[in-house]
Amino acid sequence: MKRRFILLAGAAATAGALASTAARADEAWPQRPITLVVPFAAGGGTDSIARDIAKQMSEQLRQPVVVENRGGGGGSMGANAVAKARPDGYTVLFATSTFATNAAFEPKLPYDPERDFAPVAMIGRGPLLLVTSKQLGTTTVPQLLAAARGRAEGLNFCSAGPGSINHLAGELFRQQTGAAMTHVPFKGSAPASMELLAGRVDVFFATVPTILPHIRENKLNLLAVTSDKRSALFPEVPTLAEAGVKGYDVTTWWGVLAPAATPPAVVRALNKAVIAAAAAAPVQERLRHEGATPLALSPAAFGEELRKELALWRGVVAKPGMQLQ
Numbered sequence: 001m002k003r004r005f006i007l008l009a010g011a012a013a014t015a016g017a018l019a020s021t022a023a024r025a026d027e028a029w030p031q032r033p034i035t036l037v038v039p040f041a042a043g044g045g046t047d048s049i050a051r052d053i054a055k056q057m058s059e060q061l062r063q064p065v066v067v068e069n070r071g072g073g074g075g076s077m078g079a080n081a082v083a084k085a086r087p088d089g090y091t092v093l094f095a096t097s098t099f100a101t102n103a104a105f106e107p108k109l110p111y112d113p114e115r116d117f118a119p120v121a122m123i124g125r126g127p128l129l130l131v132t133s134k135q136l137g138t139t140t141v142p143q144l145l146a147a148a149r150g151r152a153e154g155l156n157f158c159s160a161g162p163g164s165i166n167h168l169a170g171e172l173f174r175q176q177t178g179a180a181m182t183h184v185p186f187k188g189s190a191p192a193s194m195e196l197l198a199g200r201v202d203v204f205f206a207t208v209p210t211i212l213p214h215i216r217e218n219k220l221n222l223l224a225v226t227s228d229k230r231s232a233l234f235p236e237v238p239t240l241a242e243a244g245v246k247g248y249d250v251t252t253w254w255g256v257l258a259p260a261a262t263p264p265a266v267v268r269a270l271n272k273a274v275i276a277a278a279a280a281a282p283v284q285e286r287l288r289h290e291g292a293t294p295l296a297l298s299p300a301a302f303g304e305e306l307r308k309e310l311a312l313w314r315g316v317v318a319k320p321g322m323q324l325q
Contacts, residue, residue, distance in 0.1 A: 029088075029089055029265070029266050029269055030061055030063045030089065030090065030269075031063075032063065032090065033063055033064040033065070033066055033090070034057070034061070034063060034064070034065045034066070034089070034090050034091075034092065035065075035066050035068050035090065035091045035092070036050060036053070036054050036057075036065055036066065036067050036068070036092055036093075036094050036256075037068050037070055037078045037081055037082050037091065037092065037093050037094065038050045038067055038068070038069050038070070038078065038094045039070055039071065039072075039075035039076070039077065039078025039079055039093065039094075039095075039098075039099075040069065040071045040075060040078070041069055041071040042069045044209075045207065045209035045210070045290060046094070046096055046254070047067070047069065048286065049094075049254055049283070049286055049287070049290075050067055050094040051067050052277075052280075052282050052283045052286055053065075053094070053123070053256075053274065053277045053278060053283060054066070054067050054277075055277075055282075056276070056277030056278075056280045056282070056283060057273050057274065057277045060272075060273045060276050060277055061273050067094075073102075074098060074102040074105075074106070074161055074162070074163050074164060075095075075096070075098045075099060075102055076102055076106065076109055076110075076111075078093065079093055079095070079099060079109075079111060079113075079117075079257075080109070080110050080111050082117070082257065082258070082259055083110075083111035083116040083117060083259060083260075084111075084259075085259050086259070087118075087258065087259040087260060087261040087262040087263075088262065088263075088266065089258060089262055089263070089266035089267070089269070089270055091258075091259070092120065092256050092257065092258045092270065093117070093256065093257045093258075094254070094255075094256060095254070095255050095256065095257050096165075096252060096253065096254055096255075097165045097251070097252040097253050097309065098163075098164055098165055099113065099257070100113065100306065100309035100310050100313055101163055101164060101165050101167070101168045101313050102163045102164070103310060103313075104163075104168070104310060104313030104314040104316070104317050105162065105163030105167075105168065105313070105317055105324075106163055113306075113310060114306070114307070114310065115260060116259070116260050117257040117258065117259065117260055118257065118258045118259065118260050118261070118262045118267055118299070119255070119257055119299045119300075119302040119303040119306055120255070120256040120257060120258050120267055120270045120271050120274055120299055120302070121255055121256050121270070121271045121274040121275055121278070121296070121297055121298070121299065121302055122253055122254070122255035122295050122297040122301070122302040122305060123254050123255060123256075123274065123275070123278035123283070123287070123294065123295055123296070123297075124253065124254050124278070124287045124292040124293060124294050124295050125227075125251040125252070125253045125292060125293055125295060126207075126208055126227070126231075126251060126252055126253075126287070126290055126291045126292030126293065127208070127225040127226045127227035127231055127239075127250075127251055127252075127291060128165065128166070128169055128205045128206060128207060128208075128225070128226040128250060128251070128252060129205075129206050129207075129208060129211055129215070129222055129224075129225060129226070129231075129234075129291075130144075130173075130203070130204075130205055130222070130223045130224045130225070130226060130240065131196070131203070131204050131206055131211055131214075131215065131220045131221060131222050131223065132144060132202060132203050132204075132220065132221045132223060133196050133197070133198075133199045133201065133202055133203075133220065133221075134199065134219065134220065134221060135199030136155075136199070136202045136203075136221075138221060138223065139221050139223065140223060140243065141223050141224050141238075141240065141243035141244055141245065142243070142244060144179075144203070144223060145177055145179055147202075148179040148180050148181060149179075149180070151180070153180075153182075154179070154180025154181055154182060155179070155180065155181050155182070155202040155203055156181065156182045156183070156184045156201050156202050156203070157170040157174075157181050157182075157183060157184065157201065157202065157203035157204060157205065158183075158184045158185070158186055158192040158195060158196055158201040158203070158204050159183060159184070159185050159186065159192060159204075159205075160185075160186060160187075160188050160189040160192055161185050161186065161187060161188070162183075162185050162324065164185075165205075165207070165250075165252055166189070166192070166204065166205045166206065166207075167183060167185065168313050168316050168317070169205035169226060169250045170183060170203070170205050171183070171316055171317075171319075171322060172248070172250065172316050173205070173240070173245065173248065174321075175316065175319055175321070176245055176247070176248060177245055181203065184201050189206065189207065189210040190210075192204060192206075193206070193210060193211060193214065196220065197214060197219055197220065204220075205226065205250075207252055207290075208231075208233070208290045208291035208292075209290050212233075212290075212291075222234065222237055223237075223243070224237060224238050224239060224240045224242075224243045225237055225238075225239055225240070226239070226240055226248065226249070226250040226251065227239060227249060227250070227251050228241060228249040230242075231291050232288070232291070233291045234291075252292075253305075253309075254287075254292075255297070255302055255306075256270065256274050258270060267299050268299070271298060271299055275296045278294060278296065279294075279296065
């Protein structure tokens with residue numbers, strides 16, 4: 001009995017020492033550079049926000065935060081790299097709404113969007129803009145629906161690719177209105193915009209930075225915003241709900257995810273750094289320029305929002321008639 005007691009006491013002491021060491025390691029984080037993976041090519045709106053965040057985080061943490069662009073697969077290549085990374089807080093993902101739409105659209109991804117990631121922080125949300133080509137001649141949502149009914153072949157809407165936020169936002173619109181619309185995917189928002197400007201496609205549920213210059217130059221018609229509240233950039237433009245599509249509420253968002261099993265203390269430290277970085281004037285200005293509302297969500301709150309997003313888009317994908325191309 002005495003020997004058994006000694007062994008148990010020794011095991012308890014060892015466990016306590018390991019826990020203490022882990023706690024000290026968490027408290028000491030970070031001790032080396034952090035990689036912020038952007039799952040898209042360099043130069044886009046998401047990349048620009050991520051680089052502003054990285055710069056501010058570097059100042060907060062007193063360690064370099066290096067942006068690494070890993071484009072491909074609708075964002076899945078970059079997400080998979082982070083899912084498989086060591087869960088120590090030194091490799092994290094700069095995620096957007098496409099993280100959720102792509103996961104809902106593509107069931108055979110090499111990672112699970114919920115089980116393989118630890119939510120860190122959401123920093124902002126912004127609407128998409130429902131725009132149409134000048135050639136179509138519609139300036140309101142009722143006119144758009146009438147045009148869809150009036151053409152034997154219906155209308156078409158473009159996107160940055162299958163499973164993108166533009167694609168599923170258009171599908172949700174089609175499902176809720178019954179409009180005859182065909183999806184036309186492109187390899188990115190830039191070529192989709194060019195075809196819309198040329199009048200070879202009719203409709204685009206576009207992100208603000210993608211389409212804003214063309215709207216300001218009056219090259220496209222802006223019919224509505226997709227969020228439940230009007231945009232500060234276009235206060236005179238109605239929401240889709242106000243325009244008659246009741247309950248329609250779609251936004252794009254930006255946030256940071258870490259690999260699952262990242263120690264809670266490290267997640268908290270990351271959250272603090274990301275939220276402080278997002279509160280800096282350059283980031284706030286860029287978010288507002290892109291029509292977004294800055295946010296400062298905790299890991300738990302971000303996780304809840306992510307679950308809601310996944311449920312929404314999985315529901316859209318599961319509906320009959322969903323266009324998979």
